Amino acid sequence: MRILKLLTLAAVIAVPLAMHASSLTYTDTFTGSGSVGGVDFNNAVVTFTATADPSSLINEGGGIFALSPSTPVAFSIAGGASGVFTDSLQLFVNQSSDIAGLGDNTNDFALLYTSNPAFAAYELGAIGATSGSSIFNNFATDLGEAVYGTNKGGLDLTAAGTSTFSAVAASQVPEPSSLVLLGTGALGALGVVRRKFFV
Template identity: 30%
Template structure:
């Protein structure tokens, strides 16, 4: 019996913090009273899209109809300034009832009303099925997070996430690195030549 109690306490200790973090990731917006409808998690090995605590409420929409509240957590080791999303439906077909119309504070770069305090959109294709979510303040490595909204009542399998490619050093950076290494080697050679 004692082992069963210890296992139960361990399970609660492991899973409750995750649920609480997901709930605190997004504020209550409209019918999404428990937080995010969907949660995107970015890691070094890829991304996942999972249901959030409000998914079961109002069909997974904050407006009770066709808009989804999405939280994003950056658990990778580098800051995240944008993320590309695509779907088989018009997730970027904004029709004027974004989270900003439900009382969420917007930002000056977002003209759609769907970006919330830290997100705006760019590179939306003509059919509104693909685009980029940009962050005003890049999401910090190791847990930086924010939230935004998209069109349609979405399920995790409908959202395809493409994180940005790792940064490739510019040629001038490589030249500077090479020059520094040559200088360092020369200094070491002179030091030990005496």
């Protein structure tokens, strides 16, 4: 009976430890126009989402900080396409310019930044919804068109209104090993209850 109680205790302790509490979900939402894969969208709510661990912060100097592009960045357009970017994107903040958002390492263009004085001391940790004007690249030069690769075709932004940037704790999903421990603990608890009431 003592072993079963210990299994139950181990399961209860293991679940919180296995949660991905260190990761943050970064979101930038705005109303914009453009096209994806040649299909136009107009004045639609667009959301970019990425989950990353802020402990991988890179200090590039001069108040510029970035997170390495270790996880895919997803996009969704209300009433239109959704998918993931195929370009290499990076979460980025420039404190001296008061901007935070996503930059494209593939073509060295700004995908979308939100401008707000709150970013003057921000280092890509947790932050509540912070709104400001949008900054993005949309031009054709000798460097090429500012089009961003996605699994649904190129994303071309032509307009973006006020954007809202946030970084909140990622969903707390237990790893499979924790679920096994939890199940073992539950069976142990069931065994304790069964012995107590049916012996």
